[in-house]
Each structure stands twice: as C-alpha cells, then as structure tokens.
Amino acid sequence: MTTIETSRPAAARQYAGLSLRSWRMVGIAALLAAACVLPFSLSSYHLFQATQVLVYAMVLLGLNVLTGFNGQISLGHGAFYAIGAYTAAILLDKTGVPYWATIPVAGLVCLVAGFLFGRPALRLEGHYLALATFALAVATPQILKYKHLEPWTGGVQGIIISKPDAPAGLPLDGDQWLYFFCLIWTVPLFVVGWNLLRGRTGRAMVAIRDHPMAAATMGIDTALYKSLTFGVSAMYTGIAGALGALVAQFVSPDSFGFFLSISFLVGIVVGGIASISGAVFGAIFIEFVPNIADQISKAAPWAIYGIFLIAFMYLMPMGVAGVVRFAAARFARLASERRAG
Amino acid sequence: MQALMHQVLSGLANGGIYASVALALVMIYQATHHVNFAQGEMAMFSTYVCWMLLQAGLPYWIAFILTLGFAFIAGVAIERIIVRPVEQAPVLTVVVVFIGLLIIINSLAGWLFSYTIKAFPSPFPSNAWYGSPFMSPHEVGMIFVTMVVLALVFAFFRFTPLGLAMRAAAQNPVSSRLVGIRVGWMLAMGWGLAGLIGSVAGMMAAPIVYLDPNMMGGILLYGFAAALVGGIDNPWGAVLGGFIVGVLENVAGAYVVGTELKLTVALVIIIGVLLVKPSGLFGRVLVTRV
Numbered sequence: 001m002t003t004i005e006t007s008r009p010a011a012a013r014q015y016a017g018l019s020l021r022s023w024r025m026v027g028i029a030a031l032l033a034a035a036c037v038l039p040f041s042l043s044s045y046h047l048f049q050a051t052q053v054l055v056y057a058m059v060l061l062g063l064n065v066l067t068g069f070n071g072q073i074s075l076g077h078g079a080f081y082a083i084g085a086y087t088a089a090i091l092l093d094k095t096g097v098p099y100w101a102t103i104p105v106a107g108l109v110c111l112v113a114g115f116l117f118g119r120p121a122l123r124l125e126g127h128y129l130a131l132a133t134f135a136l137a138v139a140t141p142q143i144l145k146y147k148h149l150e151p152w153t154g155g156v157q158g159i160i161i162s163k164p165d166a167p168a169g170l171p172l173d174g175d176q177w178l179y180f181f182c183l184i185w186t187v188p189l190f191v192v193g194w195n196l197l198r199g200r201t202g203r204a205m206v207a208i209r210d211h212p213m214a215a216a217t218m219g220i221d222t223a224l225y226k227s228l229t230f231g232v233s234a235m236y237t238g239i240a241g242a243l244g245a246l247v248a249q250f251v252s253p254d255s256f257g258f259f260l261s262i263s264f265l266v267g268i269v270v271g272g273i274a275s276i277s278g279a280v281f282g283a284i285f286i287e288f289v290p291n292i293a294d295q296i297s298k299a300a301p302w303a304i305y306g307i308f309l310i311a312f313m314y315l316m317p318m319g320v321a322g323v324v325r326f327a328a329a330r331f332a333r334l335a336s337e338r339r340a341g
Numbered sequence: 342m343q344a345l346m347h348q349v350l351s352g353l354a355n356g357g358i359y360a361s362v363a364l365a366l367v368m369i370y371q372a373t374h375h376v377n378f379a380q381g382e383m384a385m386f387s388t389y390v391c392w393m394l395l396q397a398g399l400p401y402w403i404a405f406i407l408t409l410g411f412a413f414i415a416g417v418a419i420e421r422i423i424v425r426p427v428e429q430a431p432v433l434t435v436v437v438v439f440i441g442l443l444i445i446i447n448s449l450a451g452w453l454f455s456y457t458i459k460a461f462p463s464p465f466p467s468n469a470w471y472g473s474p475f476m477s478p479h480e481v482g483m484i485f486v487t488m489v490v491l492a493l494v495f496a497f498f499r500f501t502p503l504g505l506a507m508r509a510a511a512q513n514p515v516s517s518r519l520v521g522i523r524v525g526w527m528l529a530m531g532w533g534l535a536g537l538i539g540s541v542a543g544m545m546a547a548p549i550v551y552l553d554p555n556m557m558g559g560i561l562l563y564g565f566a567a568a569l570v571g572g573i574d575n576p577w578g579a580v581l582g583g584f585i586v587g588v589l590e591n592v593a594g595a596y597v598v599g600t601e602l603k604l605t606v607a608l609v610i611i612i613g614v615l616l617v618k619p620s621g622l623f624g625r626v627l628v629t630r631v
Contacts, residue, residue, distance in 0.1 A: 073433055075440065120616050126432035127376040128619070131565055132612050134378065138562055139608040146602060258558070262440060269437055298456060302448035309441030313434050314426060 020332065035183060039176040047175050048247065049287055054182040055244045056283035060267040061193050061276065062236025068274035069197060070229040071209030072121065076133035078261035079140045080234040082251075084110050084241025086144070089159040089251045090152050099164040099246060103185065106242035107235045114234020118227035137261035144253035158252025161245060182243050189236060194276055196232075205229055206274075259302075263290070266305045269312050272319025281320040347475050348591045354480035355549075355563075356587020357487035361542035362564025363571065363579035364491065365535040370573050372511040372531040373428065378439040380539050381561030382446035383419070385554060387412040387540030388547050389454050392461060401464040405544060409537050416536025420529040450554040461547035483545045490541045491580060494534065507531055559604055563590060566610040572624020582621065586610060 018026070039047050063077050087109045088102040097105075117136075124132055143149075145156055153159070166177030196202055204225050207215035216222045245251050263286045271282025285308075290301035316323060362380060369377045390411050394404035419442070427438050465471075465482035472478035498504035509517040510527035518524050542564075543557065550556050563586055571582025589610070594600045620626045 067433065071433070073436055075436070120612065123619065124615055127374075127436065128615055130378075130432070130436045131376055131569075132608075132615060135562055135565065135604075135608040135611045138558060139604040142602055142604045146605075147599075262444060265437065265440060273433070297452060299448040299452035302444045303452065306441045306443070306445030306448065309437050310423065310445070313430075313437050313441070317434070 032187070039172075039179045044175050047179055049291075051175075051179045051182050051247050052244070053280075053283045053287045054179070054186045055240045055247060056264075056267060056286055057279045058186055058189055058240035058243070059237050059264055060271060060279035060282045061190060062233040062240070063264050064268050064271075064274065064276070064279055065193065065197065065205070065236070066229055066233035068268060068278075069202065069209065070205040070226065070233075072118075072226060072230065073126065073130040074133045074233070075130055075265060076136035076140070076261050077233075077237050077264045078256050078258070079136045080110050080114060080237040081241035081244065081260065081264075082140055082144060082256035083113055083234075084238030085245035085251045085256070086153060086159075086241075087238070088242035088245045089161055092161050093154075093159050094152070100181070103239055103242045107239040110238025110241070111231045111235040113238075115227055115231035117234070118230025121230060122223050122226055133261075137258050140261075141253040141257050144256065153253075156253060158250060158255075161249045161251070163249055164246060178247060182247070185239060185243060189239065190276065190279075193236070197276065201225075262305065266309055268319075269309055270319055272321030273317070275319065275321035275325075277324070278319050278321035281324075285320075343474075344595075345592070348595045349588050350475045351480055352588035352591030353584055354476065354483050354587070355591065356567075356584035357484045358542045358546045358560060358583075359563045359567040359587050360580040360583025361487055361490065361538050361545075362560060363567035363583045364494070364576055365539040365542070366564055366568045367571075367573060367576050367579040368531050368535045368538070370568070371576075372507075372528050373424075375424070375435055375439070376565075376573075377535070378436070378561075379419075379442040379446060380535065380564065381557030382443050382450075383412070383415065383536050384539035384543030384560075385557045386446050386450050387415070387536070388461070388543035388552060388556075389450055391540075391544050392454075392459065392547075392552055395462065401462065405464070408540055408544065412536040412540035413533040416533035417529045419536075420532035424532070425525070425529075447554050454554070456554060459552040461544075461552045463548040479548055486541065486545060490538060494538060495576075497534075503530070559607070562604060562607040562611075563587070566607045566614070569611055569614045569621055572621030574625060575621070575623045578621055578623030581623070 038050055042050060059077065059081060063074060066072050066074055084106040087106040088099075091097045091102045091105060092099060121129055121132065144153055146153075147155065149155075163174045164178065164181070165174055166172040170177065172180065197205070204215065204220045207218065207220060208222055208225055212222055248255075267282030267286045268278065269282075270285045271280070272278030289304060289308075293300035293304045312319060318325075362384070365380050365384075366377055369375055369380075387408050391404050391408040394407055395401065399407070423438065423442060427434050430438075463479040463482070465478040467478055469478040469482075471481045473481075498508055506517070506522045507527045507530055509520075510522050510524045511531065514524045517527075542560065546560055547556065550560070564583070567583040567586040568579045569582070570585055571578030571580065573579070586607075590603060590606055593606050594603050598606060614621060
C-alpha cells in the first residue's frame with residue numbers, strides 16, 4: 001500500500017543544470033507565485049473555491065499525518081473540523097475577540113480534543129478505530145444540535161459570521177484578503193508538516209504504522225506518539241475548520257455530517273495516502289468534483305466519490321501524487337538515457 | 342411503570358432489528374475479519390427491491406421471499422466482484438473499499454428510487470389480535486419474524502452439511518481446503534447469508550423508520566454497537582447484544598438524554614465497550630503471542 005521514501009542517489013544527477021531537488025524547489029516556488037497571483041485574476045466565486053481548496057488542503061494534510069503516516073484510520077475527521085469551526089464561530093459571536101485570534105484558539109482546542117480522543121483510541125486498532133470514528137462522524141450533527149448546547153451553538157440555525165475586512169492600507173477586497181489569510185496559514189502548516197514528517201518524529205510515526213512491535217522495541221514511546229499524532233492531526237483539522245467557518249461565514253450542524261468526513265477520506269485516497277503533495281491534489285478534487293457532479297444529479301457526487309474510492313484502491317493505491325511521482329521518475333530516466341545515448 | 346414497560350417492550354422490538362444487523366456483521370467478521378460498513382446500505386437496497394415488487398402488485402410474503410433471494414445473490418456478487426480482490430489487503434484498503442461500497446449503493450438507491458421518503462407497508466394488520474397496549478402488532482410480528490429467521494440461520498449452521506462446511510471455512514481455511522471445501526465460495530455464501538439477514542432487518546424496520554436511502558444509518562450504528570456488546574466473534578452474543586442495545590436505546594431516549602441524541606448513545610456504547618471490554622460480553626479474548 002505504502003512505500004517508505006528513501007533518499008535516492010538520483011538527487012545528485014543533473015537535469016538541464018539543476019538537480020532533482022532544485023527542480024522541486026523551483027516547482028514549489030512557481031506554485032507559490034501562482035498562488036499569490038491567483039486572487040487577482042479570478043471572479044469572486046472562483047476565488048471562494050480557491051480559498052476552500054486551501055482549507056481542505058490543511059485538513060487533508062492533517063488526516064494524512066494520522067491515517068497515511070501513522071496508520072490510525074479516522075473516518076470522523078469532520079468532527080474535529082466542526083469543533084474548530086464552532087470554536088471560531090462561538091468566539092466571534094459571544095466575545096469581542098478579533099477574527100484572527102480565533103484561529104490559534106481553535107487549533108489549540110482541537111489539539112487537546114484530538115489528544116483526548118487519541119488516548120482511548122490507542123487501544124483500538126484497525127477496524128475498531130474505523131468503527132469508533134465512523135460512529136463519531138455519524139453522531140456529530142446530533143451533538144451539535146443538542147438543545148442544552150443551543151445557547152452557544154445556535155442549535156439547528158447555526159451561527160452567522162460576518163466577513164473579516166482586509167487590514168487598512170492593503171489594496172485588497174474582503175474575498176482576496178480572506179484568501180491570503182488562509183494562504184498565510186496554509187504555507188507554514190505545510191512547511192511544519194513537511195519538517196515533522198521527514199525528521200525523527202515522522203520516522204517514528206511511520207515505524208509505528210509499519211510494525212508497532214518493532215517500533216516499541218526500538219524505544220519509540222508508541223502510546224505517546226500515537227496520541228500526539230492524533231492531537232496534531234486534529235489541530236490541523238481544527239485550524240482549517242476555523243478558517244473554513246470564516247470562508248463560509250456560517251456554521252450549522254448539518255454541514256458537518258457524514259458526507260464531510262467521507263469527503264476527507266476521499267481526498268486523501270485520491271490525492272495519495274502518506275503523501276504531502278497529495279493533500280493539495282485531494283483538496284482540488286473534493287472542492288471541484290462534487291460541484292461539477294451536482295449538476296448531473298443529486299446522487300452523482302456520492303456515486304462518483306464511491307467509484308473513485310474503489311477504483312483508486314484497485315488501480316492507483318498511491319493516488320494522484322503517486323502517479324505524478326512515477327511520471328517524474330520516468331521522465332527523469334528518459335532524459336538521462338537520452339543524454340547518455 | 343406502564344410507560345417503562347412500554348419502552349422496554351418496544352425496545353425489544355427494535356432490538357430484533359439490531360440483532361439481525363449485528364448477526365449479519367458478525368457472520369462476515371467471523372469469516373474474513375472485515376467489518377462491513379456497507380451492511381446497512383445493502384439492507385436498504387433490498388428493502389427498495391421489496392417495495393418495487395409490492396408496487397408491481399405481488400402479495401407481501403411472496404415479495405418478502407423474492408427479496409431474500411435477491412439479497413442473497415447480491416451479497417454473493419459483491420463478495421465475488423468487489424471484496425475478493427482486497428481480501429488480503431491492509432485494513433485501510435478494506436475500510437476504504439467498504440466505505441466506497443456504502444456510498445455507491447446509497448447513491449444508486451437515490452438515483453433509481455429518488456430521495457423522497459416513502460411509506461412501506463407492514464404485513465401485520467394494525468388491529469390484529471396479538472396487538473396490545475404495550476406493543477403494536479407490527480412490533481410483535483417484527484420480533485416473531487426476526488426470531489424465525491435467526492432460528493433458521495442457526496439450524497442451517499448447526500444441522501446442514503453446507504452450514505458445517507461454511508463454519509469450517511471460517512474457522513480454518515487451510516485445513517478446510519485440504520478436505521475439499523471450496524473456501525472462496527463458502528465466504529461468498531457467508532456474504533450472501535449476511536445480505537439476506539440484513540434485508541430482513543431492512544424490511545422489518547422500513548414501516549417504522551420509513552423508506553429512504555439513508556434509513557439504515559442509525560440502525561447500522563446500533564448494529565455495530567450490538568455486535569460489539571455481544572462480542573464481535575460470537576453470533577449468540579450479537580443477537581443478545583441487539584436486544585440489550587435496543588432496550589438501552591429506548592430507555593435512555595425516554596428518560597435520560599431525549600430522542601435527539603439517540604445516535605450519540607450508540608457512539609457512547611461503541612466507545613465504552615471498546616474501552617472497557619473490547620471482546621464484548623461473550624467474545625473470546627484474543628491474546629497475541631509475541
């Protein structure tokens with residue numbers, strides 16, 4: 001299912017005067033530049049979609065850390081997204097906290113919530129964890145509607161949030177500012193995630209996934225790592241949830257149902273399990289495909305999700321990121337052969 | 342007191358449905374150690390088939406039997422076509438495939454039969470003699486049908502050569518193959534039977550919860566809870582767990598948390614059982630040798 005990335009000697013090879021690693025850096029820089037230019041060339045609806053993609057990318061990275069790299073299956077990440085979104089919404093609604101301060105609070109709340117959920121989840125493996133988180137995903141809207149929480153959550157009606165304004169002095173309108181605000185969160189979170197996963201911590205996570213017993217023998221504190229991973233994953237999701245609430249300007253229980261959790265699962269499967277760039281591909285997929293499919297019929301988004309889930313598992317278990325990596329490797333080999341021959 | 346009695350008895354009636362779903366889950370779990378997340382949707386789809394047959398003018402019990410046949414064949418087909426290739430795959434792959442199956446069946450039903458909620462008839466007339474102030478005739482009939490089906494399933498496994506072969510295939514596939522049992526087909530039969538039992542649950546539940554593509558969501562959750570309470574590798578335990586969970590749900594819904602948190606009760610039961618006694622009341626405790 002998954003492979004462990006090894007440092008390839010190919011990194012030393014040069015293509016058009018640059019090593020593979022430098023090429024990757026160039027690619028990321030180009031992507032970032034494009035991401036910065038994007039808001040000035042899109043209509044406000046498309047800009048909204050682009051902002052959503054950033055939000056989903058953060059969730060998928062968080063979920064991938066947990067499910068892809070650490071091997072703990074979560075079908076209920078919609079619940080943590082909801083906690084993040086509601087934390088931000090309640091803070092904005094009930095207190096005078098400025099909107100930008102709600103994001104770290106939401107992240108912190110979810111870090112704690114995820115850690116606390118991850119503690120008992122330690123005892124659950126494989127199917128059982130999937131089952132417990134499945135139940136969590138299904139029960140989330142009900143809990144949010146609970147009448148004793150209504151003074152805070154607003155019950156079925158939910159909470160309406162006003163759109164934050166761009167800071168004075170910046171030549172941006174509200175939508176553009178929101179996009180950049182999300183980008184300001186997305187990029188560092190990806191850098192942090194990348195650093196976390198390629199280092200000692202990341203190797204420990206992967207070791208726990210691949211062989212828990214061997215990992216424990218090597219001195220990895222399995223319990224601590226697993227619950228911390230749950231916490232970090234929930235934190236990513238919570239931050240994204242809070243940003244998502246700002247973007248949608250609205251939270252209501254029914255937007256955090258089973259479908260949302262399943263979308264996240266589809267996102268990591270399509271993007272690529274245990275892949276960082278896969279989070280972006282997956283986010284693009286779950287933002288645009290249901291919208292397109294909705295025009296066909298009400299049943300189509302679900303049907304397409306289901307077909308993609310099964311088809312990817314059979315045909316492309318490494319997801320889009322895996323295919324891109326494979327294509328890049330093939331291209332590099334072709335290029336070097338041509339030069340040699 | 343009378344109100345409590347009523348809650349307990351109608352809890353038992355719901356428990357029959359949960360017991361069937363739990364039994365279906367346990368059958369698949371025993372054979373392949375997979376948790377079938379699509380069980381509820383399979384039952385829902387079979388119920389739609391029954392509805393279609395009824396619309397075509399067939400009498401109820403003929404439609405019922407035909408639906409059982411359909412559910413069996415559909416279960417076998419799903420095992421052969423979709424589940425078999427991932428039989429030995431890692432857990433994540435299997436879970437993803439089952440979730441995919443769940444949403445494909447759900448959307449297929451929505452596409453074929455629309456998402457509007459439909460009434461589904463009960464075969465038990467509402468003024469039948471076996472009705473009482475405590476239980477409606479449908480609830481009595483529901484328990485009766487569930488019991489008959491469960492008895493037949495147990496008799497099948499206990500007294501027929503095919504049932505014996507299926508049990509052998511689930512317990513020890515390698516030796517079974519050596520004595521000439523076609524293990525792959527036995528697993529497929531297990532899926533068929535699970536589909537059949539699930540469809541009974543669907544048809545019995547539909548008059549109460551009404552027919553729509555999402556009707557089994559809550560029931561599946563309670564089926565999971567029931568299977569876990571009883572021990573996911575013990576069929577008797579699963580059935581008993583179904584009744585326990587059914588009563589628990591009704592009593593908790595009426596006196597403790599109110600009806601709008603019923604799914605949360607299932608969540609709490611599931612997590613509670615997994616934490617306190619992961620093997621359930623009657624399950625075997627698994628010890629892994631290092």
